Amino acid sequence: MKKLTxxxxxxxxxVCLLIIPVCFIKxxxxxxxxxxxxxxxxxxxYSGGDQAKIITDPELVTTIYKPVFESLFxxxxxxxxxxxxxxPSDTLPLIIKRxxxxxxxxxxxxxxxxxxxxxxxxxxxxNTLVRNINISSKVKKNWVVRVNVTNxxxxx
Amino acid sequence: xxxxxxxxxxxxxKIGKSLLLLLPMxxxxxxxxxxxTPSFNSKVSLVAFLITFIFFNVLFFMILYKGKVDRYxxxxxxxxxxxxxxxxxxxxxxxxxxxxxxxxxxxxxxxxFCHIVTTMVILPLIFTGSIIFPxxxxxxxxxxxxxxxxxxxxxxxLGRGFCSWGCFYGGWDxxxxxxxxxxxxxxxxxxxxWASFAVLIxxxxxxxxxxxxTYCDWxxxxxxxxxxxxxxxxxxxxKTITFVSLFAALVIVLPLLTKKRIxxxxxxxxxxxxSLSNKINVFEVRIDKGKCTxxxxxxxxxxxxxxxxxxxxxxxxxxTCMKCGKCIDSCxxxxxxxxxxxxPVGKRVTLARMLFLYPAFTLLVVFTAGNMQQGIVLLVKLFxxxxxx
Numbered sequence: 001m002k003k004l005t006x007x008x009x010x011x012x013x014x015v016c017l018l019i020i021p022v023c024f025i026k027x028x029x030x031x032x033x034x035x036x037x038x039x040x041x042x043x044x045x046y047s048g049g050d051q052a053k054i055i056t057d058p059e060l061v062t063t064i065y066k067p068v069f070e071s072l073f074x075x076x077x078x079x080x081x082x083x084x085x086x087x088p089s090d091t092l093p094l095i096i097k098r099x100x101x102x103x104x105x106x107x108x109x110x111x112x113x114x115x116x117x118x119x120x121x122x123x124x125x126x127n128t129l130v131r132n133i134n135i136s137s138k139v140k141k142n143w144v145v146r147v148n149v150t151n152x153x154x155x156x
Numbered sequence: 157x158x159x160x161x162x163x164x165x166x167x168x169x170k171i172g173k174s175l176l177l178l179l180p181m182x183x184x185x186x187x188x189x190x191x192x193t194p195s196f197n198s199k200v201s202l203v204a205f206l207i208t209f210i211f212f213n214v215l216f217f218m219i220l221y222k223g224k225v226d227r228y229x230x231x232x233x234x235x236x237x238x239x240x241x242x243x244x245x246x247x248x249x250x251x252x253x254x255x256x257x258x259x260x261x262x263x264x265x266x267x268x269f270c271h272i273v274t275t276m277v278i279l280p281l282i283f284t285g286s287i288i289f290p291x292x293x294x295x296x297x298x299x300x301x302x303x304x305x306x307x308x309x310x311x312x313x314l315g316r317g318f319c320s321w322g323c324f325y326g327g328w329d330x331x332x333x334x335x336x337x338x339x340x341x342x343x344x345x346x347x348x349x350w351a352s353f354a355v356l357i358x359x360x361x362x363x364x365x366x367x368x369x370t371y372c373d374w375x376x377x378x379x380x381x382x383x384x385x386x387x388x389x390x391x392x393x394x395k396t397i398t399f400v401s402l403f404a405a406l407v408i409v410l411p412l413l414t415k416k417r418i419x420x421x422x423x424x425x426x427x428x429x430x431s432l433s434n435k436i437n438v439f440e441v442r443i444d445k446g447k448c449t450x451x452x453x454x455x456x457x458x459x460x461x462x463x464x465x466x467x468x469x470x471x472x473x474x475x476t477c478m479k480c481g482k483c484i485d486s487c488x489x490x491x492x493x494x495x496x497x498x499x500p501v502g503k504r505v506t507l508a509r510m511l512f513l514y515p516a517f518t519l520l521v522v523f524t525a526g527n528m529q530q531g532i533v534l535l536v537k538l539f540x541x542x543x544x545x
Binding site: 020 | 184187188192258259260262263264265279280281283284285286287288289290293294299300301302304305306309310312313314364365367368437438439496497498499500507508511512514515518519522
């Protein structure tokens with residue numbers, strides 16, 4: 001019986017001998033395969049959520065993301081809407097001023113004004129669900145703003 | 157005269173045997189030091205390669221020749237921690253101009269994923285099907301997928317051996333715990349060895365609830381020697397004070413006074429997760445009860461308090477064992493050895509030892525080789541130009 005258990009034990013030990021070098025030599029291959037798994041994606045809290053619409057103007061491209069109300073179980077009472085401003089010429093205008101309709105009801109929900117030199121960001125809520133600025137920061141050649149909003153479903 | 161000749165023959169034989177066993181490792185050291193297609197763009201990088209190559213060959217030769225593991229393992233392990241911190245910080249400053257990260261770094265999801273984060277992403281992964289970390293899934297430096305492959309592989313192959321042979325932070329408290337010859341604080345409640353499990357449960361649950369890696373955010377002491385959030389608010393200041401204090405207490409002062417790896421034993425959630433992987437890992441440390449005289453020296457030297465009197469009586473350390481080899485080296489009766497589960501205790505000891513040492517030392521080489529070479533180049537640059545950048 002002891003010999004029977006010893007054979008797979010030694011075999012498994014030899015496999016372990018190979019696992020370490022293979023893990024590093026073939027790391028790119030394994031990592032690429034792992035990245036294809038359905039759960040290997042960033043949580044919307046980090047990715048900013050899915051894109052809802054892109055508005056293209058001559059000097060500014062505005063990307064509005066779907067509101068993120070994620071929690072561990074179901075949806076939370078509050079969340080955020082991410083906006084990304086980029087310029088076709090790679091140079092952001094000094095002042096970015098836009099009216100945003102984040103829930104696609106054809107009504108302005110808030111106005112936003114950003115001074116890209118100083119980072120000063122002013123929020124003008126129109127919709128009562130709009131709360132305050134969460135983050136406003138330059139990200140590479142773009143400007144990203146997250147505006148805290150209340151979940152309309154949970155606020156009822 | 158005869159005895160001297162016999163001794164010299166046995167020494168020659170021992171050297172020959174050690175050199176023979178070193179050969180496969182020399183090949184692996186060469187592979188992971190020079191890379192599959194070696195290219196040295198300067199004399200300094202060639203010298204750095206040679207120093208690293210010789211360093212690891214000497215370390216493994218000494219492990220084989222002297223029959224001692226821990227002293228030589230620790231040398232490589234401390235070198236890993238120091239060079240990792242040096243190269244990481246210099247790279248960061250080169251890239252960002254600072255050791256701090258900002259909203260910009262987080263929004264662009266460019267924070268390197270370290271193995272400890274694994275403990276915090278598991279529950280959210282199960283419940284939300286996504287990763288709660290501002291890093292990149294693939295590509296770039298220390299991507300999430302790449303690091304998870306390494307974590308899974310190492311836990312399968314070595315269990316908690318990861319903490320003594322591959323963790324690029326562990327060398328800090330391993331190093332400080334070796335500074336004094338004798339401990340100042342001799343009595344520590346062995347129940348503390350379970351503290352990291354409590355930390356694991358707490359950070360896993362809190363991270364899932366707030367969808368943020370709470371240990372990284374608030375507690376990780378090693379942010380002191382890698383990267384940390386830019387202080388822009390009172391909360392961030394509080395976080396900074398917390399992790400710097402933990403670094404000072406658990407990585408410097410307490411290991412120094414107790415000669416134990418206090419941070420790894422009591423705080424690190426990854427240590428607890430790796431301990432659980434010891435259950436499925438084939439390698440373990442066992443005590444041959446036929447040889448053991450119960451002198452309890454092993455219980456005194458164990459850096460993680462994994463060997464207590466009741467463990468010696470049972471013939472094996474608790475699951476928190478890091479397989480560092482300190483107890484094995486301390487035993488004058490050679491009663492403690494690496495062992496392969498499912499095989500008889502005390503039999504084929506050398507085979508079990510070699511089957512463990514090859515993958516474990518390879519892990520040390522893989523993590524250290526690149527950092528050490530880059531570190532040597534940086535130090536040469538510092539001495540010749542006065543700048544690391």
